[in-house]
Amino acid sequence: MRTRPPFIPKYLVLVMTLGLLSACTLGPDYKRPDIPEPTEYRESKGWKLARPADVLHKDTWWELYEDPILNQLVRRLNDSNQTVAVAEAQYRQAHALVQAAWAQRMPSVTSSSTFTRSVSSSGGTSGGSSSRGGSTSGGGYDCDGDGDYDEDDEYCQQETGNTGTGTTGTGSNSSSGSSSSGSSSSSSSTKSPVRERYDVGLSVSWSADLWGNLRRNQESQQALKEANAANLAAIRLAQQASLVQAYLQLRVLDAQQRLLDRTVEAYSRSLRLTKNQYEAGMVAKLDTTQAESQLKTTEAQAIDLKWQRAQYEHAIAVLVGVAPSELSIDAVETTPIVPDIPVGVPSRLLERRPDVAAAERNVISANASIGVAETAWFPDLTISANGGFSRTDSTADLFSVPYRYWSIGPRLDQTLLDFGARRSQLRQAEATYDQQVANYRQTVLTSLQEVEDYLIQLQVLEREMELQELATIAAKESLRLMENQYKAGMIDYLSVVNLQTSALTSERSVLSQLNNRLVASVQLIAALGGGWNGEPYPDLSPEELIAQAQEAEKQRQAEENASLMDKMKNNVEKSLTWLKEYL
Structure with a gap:
């Protein structure tokens, strides 16, 4: 006896088939x-090796300059800089788009509740015989007397209860063999x-x-979100570098x-x-005028x-988000020094530079967009279901089986x-991918160039400053002997x-060389990616961001x-x- 195959419900087969097909992702x-x-x-040959600084791993690279006022200003920048605020808002927009892309993959559930009130007009013409000179009534009753029957007449009938009656007519001749005074039956409109x-x-x-249309779209939006996070880090790093440079200068x-x-x-x-x-007659007037x-000249x-x-x-005031009149930085007696900067290897650069990371995320997004464009050649399957309850004239027992539908x-x-629209969209997506790949490679090349430029600049400036300091020492000694x-x-x-002029120029040249070295050191740190470690920006809610800003403001105050x-106290x-010395 042949064994009967087990029964498999049709809906189960459908679900399994859809599950297998959903695993397919084009692109x-x-x-x-x-x-x-x-x-x-x-240009790292001969570079002074430095141990990796902890501040770089903590994303507080400006602490290398060991200036508490600078540290305070950078913290204010992180909390109040408006350019950073714009980038942060753009990141939150990208984060919302990722959530929207995920929601598109989920079922959409909607509910509806409707109530309608309607009326239909009806009327007839009276039967029976008609006589010459008589009249017939038909249709609805002209309750409002405007010469026609419309919705206003229906409302008038409901309010007054008057449905109207037809008029009878008499005549001497009858066409139907009825009495000469034949009457025409009246016709009245029924109430609707x-x-x-x-x-x-x-x-x-x-x-x-x-x-995989929706999955590829979500992949693209996720990459754009990560690109915006990297852009936020890049903009914050650029603003920090601008502030540190301005402060050191x-x-x-x-x-x-x-x-x-x-002097x-x-x-x-x-x-x-x-x-x-x-006045003693020892020198000429020319010496005093000189x-x-x-x-x-020196006073000028x-x-x-x-x-x-x-x-x-x-400039520093604007960077920290306040008006120039609200910020004043007192002079100090100390002069900043150039810190030792750990350079590392080029492979680490690709992980630390946020602009390089942003460029690669744009490539990932463009690659996913190709898959989105390819899915346009295939059919879209949508499964819909609806059900509810419907009843006329009463809500009693509305939610019962007789009034159900689905x-x-x-x-x-x-x-x-x-x-050719789909083919054009695919070609556009492929061209966008090629564009982002070229932009990514160019960003990598530019980042490598910047590091090499600032490395050689710092090395040359350091040797130049050493020679300039020796020249200054010699100029001072010559001035002492000449005096x-x-x-x-x-x-x-x-x-x-x-x-005197030569000695002063030499001393000012030393300070100018120090200024150039400090600026180059900041630029090198920024070219190396600052302290950014490639981590994505934390997903904070608007309330958490506000609380974080308030806490930072309290700390700043x-x-x-x-x-x-x-x-x-000072x-x-x-x-x-002064009182002790005076007394």
Whole structure:
């Protein structure tokens, strides 16, 4: 006896078939494009090795410069910079698009509740015989007297209860053999009932995503989200680098201001000495005029630094998100130093640079878009189901079996003729992919170039500064000897003036070289990716972001209060010291 095969429900077969088809994903899988990956930097030969700094791993690379005021300013920038705020909003937009792409893969459930109230007009013509000269009535009763029968008449009949009656007519001749006075039966319009209908329903629709259209779209949006996260990190790094550069240049200007102030004091003493010698008849008038000219020139140079410092201060204020009038940075006696920077290897650069990461994520997104374009050649399957309850004139027992309805079924949509639209969209997607690949490779090449440029710049500037410092030492010694000879009356003051100018220029050149080295060091750190470790930006809700900003503002205010207390303490100590010396 043949065994009967087990019964398999049709719906189970359908579900299994859809599950197998849903595993199909059209389009190419992502493969990283070939890019240049040198084993070491060319200009790193002779580079001073430095141990990897912990601050780079903590994304606090600016702490390498060991300046508490700078640390405070960068924290304010992270919380209040408007350019960073724009990038952060763009990231949240991309995050929302990823959630929307995921939602498209899920079933869509909608509910509906409707109530309708309707009325239909009806009327007839009276039967029986008609006589000449008589009248007949038909249709509805003209209740409102406007000459026609319409919805207003129905409403008038319902309100007044008057349905109207036909009129009878008489005549001498009868066409139907009835009495000569034959009468015509009257016709009246019947009152149309008002119908009420109640419907409550639920519908479900789901796209089977047989060819991976929705999955590829979600993959593309996820890559764009990660690209926006990397862009946010890149913009934050650029703003931080701008602030650090401006702050370090401001501190170098403070050092130049101190140098010029000391020089003005020295030139003032030289001018007094020269005037005394002139009054004693020891030197000519020319010496005093040269000394005075030298003094005034240096004073003008000192004044010129003030507007440069103010501009750096204004730029820092805008970077931290406040008006220039709300920020003031006091001068300090210390001069920043160039830190030792761990360079690493080029392969790490591709992981640390956020702009390189953003460019690669754009390639991934473009690759997924090719799959989306390829799915347009295949049919879309949508499964829909709906059901509910419907009843007329009453809601009693509405949710009972006699008033139930339902339907379920698939729908297959296939474009048969589009005159090349799908092929054009596919070519566009492929061209976009090629564009993003080229942009990715160019970004990698540019990043490698920037690191090499700043490496050689720092090396050359360091050697140049060493030689400039030796030149400054020699110039100071020459000036000391020349001043002694002038005091002994062996030379004129013009020789002293020339050496003073040379010594001052040499000292200012040293500070200029320091400024260039500091700026180059910041640029090198930024070219290496700062402290970014490639981690995605945390998915925070708007409430969490607001709470985080409020906490940072509280911390900033506490630091400002502590700084004010320190200043007051220092002023009190200075006042007590002055009182002790005075008393």
